[in-house]
Amino acid sequence: MDHRSAIRRLALPGAVLLALGGCTGGAGKPGAAGVRDGLFPKLGNGGYDVEHYSLALDYDPARNHLTGTATLTARATRDLSAFNLDFAGMDVNSATVGGERADADRAGDELTLRPADEIEKGARFRTSVAYSGTPKTLTDQDDSHEGWLRTADGGALALGEPAGSMAWFPSNNHPGDKATYDIKITVPQELTAVSNGELKSKVTAGGRTTFTWHTGEPMASYVATVAIGKYDIAKESKTPSGLPVYTAVDPAVRKKTADVVGRLPEIVEWEKENFGPYPFSSTGVIVAPEGSAEYALETQNRPVIPADQLDNETLVHELAHQWFGDSVTPKRWKDMWLNEGFATYAEWLWSEDHGGESAQAHFDEAYAKAADAELWAFPPAEPPSAAEVSHEPVYERGAMVVHKIRRAVGDDMFYDIVQGWTKEHRHANASTEDFTRFVEEESGKDLTDLWDTWLYGDGKPKSP
Template sequence: MNLSRSARLAAVATAAAAFFVIAASAAPTPGADGIGDTYFPRLGNGGFDARHYDLDVAYDPGTGRLDGRTTLTARATQNLSSFDLDLQKLEVTRVEVNGRRAGFTRDGDELRVTPRGTLPGGRDFTVSVTYGGIPQPLNGPIVFGSDYGWMKTTDGVFVACEPNAASTWFPSSDHPADKATYDIRIKAPKGLTGVSNGRLVSTYDKGGSTYTHWRESRPMATYLATATIGTFDVRTGRTPAGTPIYVAIDPVLKNSNNVDVYAVTAAATDYWSQVFGPYPFEETGAIVDDMPQAGFSLEVQSKPAYSAVRSESTIVHELAHQWFGDSVSVARWKDIWLNEGFATYAQWLWAEHQGTRSAHDSFLAAYDARPASSAFWQIEVADPQRDTMFASAVYQRGAMTLQMLRERIGDEAFFRLLPAWTRLHRYGNADTDDFVRFAERISGQQLDDLFDTWLFTTGKPTL
């Protein structure tokens, strides 16, 4: 059937109207307490789509106390009688839905909110939560055995939350599949700097406090949000290609390494913009804090966070994540190689760009360094399991997969694939199957054998 454009639009409008009539007539039910991620079954929440977070946080480094008010604007995806938010340990004193007092209960890390009336499917609503307490970092085997989340420093706090620690400091739908935009307002003792995502809207002193307001206008996963507070030397400007840059470095670390964080950040942002497609955010930068207990860095959206001055290679890795992980985020945590494999491969590309080693030679070095008997080869990269989701195989074998793909389909198709992938899923989510299908589409080749060997099979592949 060949309908006119007006007829097609009328048909779409009729179908949409019918959907909302059905939704409106459905009995209200509670939203699910998780989105169904097999690694974190109760992370994220069902029944609504997060749209925007307005975070107000006040932190006292002396006592470690955080007081906050979070207002989430969300769209109900069903008729809701109640819904959950993720929040760990902090005490909730008041909840409002659409400006009216709402009931709430706690069940572990779940905050169940019951509004006074039904929230209709397809409609936006707001929920405001007032809370406080002393946030505790998480610890365990997941993140290299390190603390992560809200981590107290000598002069403030270092906030790096992958994968499940955003809910240590604000109530949220804490899963990368539910992105939103953010306004983040930070109150800290006068003289300290609060650094967050996006661009700085305002900063001022009042009484004994310093207030900063940051706005991230591009969709962001919860684990990428930060409110890092401390004493920082701040440098701002633009990269050579014109992207605004904001770099904050703890003065304790100023002379601890010969890496010029500002210069490398600027250069890598511009180079990846050529290789991966246009830079996806309003500002680039870095947060470098003296936090030796955190043995990692994190691709905080727009400003990667480093727990010390890291190497040039680490900086280019975290900046590559702005495309692979931040703009294009995983649909489920088992797809984590789409973040870490790509960012590791970016390190190999950077060495190739610098003329120090080809990506092929980096591949061979990683491949030859591990005998077939190594436990490294026993991780299934496409589903590495929760406690080993950050195993070195996810990084290194993920990168090996990309080099094998490059050598199979050729440089022309491979370097057309990368920016096409980031453009297709810009500010969205994707999984491994999406990438396999897209690589086959771009290359015109059938690639099941390659991906089965390198992602879905354990054991050391034969070259």
């Protein structure tokens, strides 16, 4: 994200409903409402793990009205008499579990479903929620906006970091639960609907067009997206190594953004050399209308970048997140520096390799900031609240931690560590503790002083 301006793919037919595994005879208890994340304790839910989301959405932009059905295939991690989904605002019309009607209760942004029969631990089950209404725009603790954002071209943009996905579909809305996705969106035929993954079909009938997108690799809910508008989807091209590229650009800015968008294949190939194999089956970018969002976001497969924020550095940053954040996803929101520190450091490396300032020069410029500058307000691994999770210490001081590792272990070992890290945790979740342990094991060095000073230490370090 840029505020500067064991999971299996299920191949089950849609009509098949999964058995609940039988009644547990009253042994089940409700799953937790929230996973007690230190920064966002109400996000996510306990008691189950989602394996796949199938979303069928129909949007009427004239009324800003969304009708949807979300079908989740999940596995119970405990005996369940009920379970929660994160869902904000819209009306729930009906809900089923295992094909049978389930009671549905709302309390704020929590939707509680009570199946007709309890679900046994280890059982795979399918639940469907039909809903409709006006999707909400959410205001974050740092006063930025996410969720469902209406755009000037008569469309909408769905952005989800950290909580916004629950504004347009019910989910287990925490980075710790990743799943595969099928997202079908029906819109007026003069508009285009873009999402994650690959475009599987486009069907027009009765003045409306349905776009079906498939994401076959695990994805956290916060990097799921839908962009609806007058987008031109470029004919699928490929990077030099054969990776499919989908670009969706607001036609009003296609000409002035062409140079930057045209560098996308080059940037992806450069990042592969530095960070290891690209983790997904396609790449690209969504260039949204100017002013449509206050930030760019690393939505999986193709980041969303408003046209007025698009430049080489932002594209480098958001594409780097495909490795750091989208593939290797934080276990908790406090681990966000692993996303943003590496993505910011990717900008420094790009500059170093393309005739700009070296990474060391970027580090020195950052260190020169006064001791009372925001950069030193808190340690990157310890954001004090949800409002600070996207602030400068997480980004720039996080990048400084990465550079200190590079200096401590040398360039050859540094790139071995980076590529080993993205391989070891590909499509999984990892914490700060996982990372520091991995670095020390791979390098054979005790880096306690580095962690204590730069990653966890308060204030400006005494020396660079």
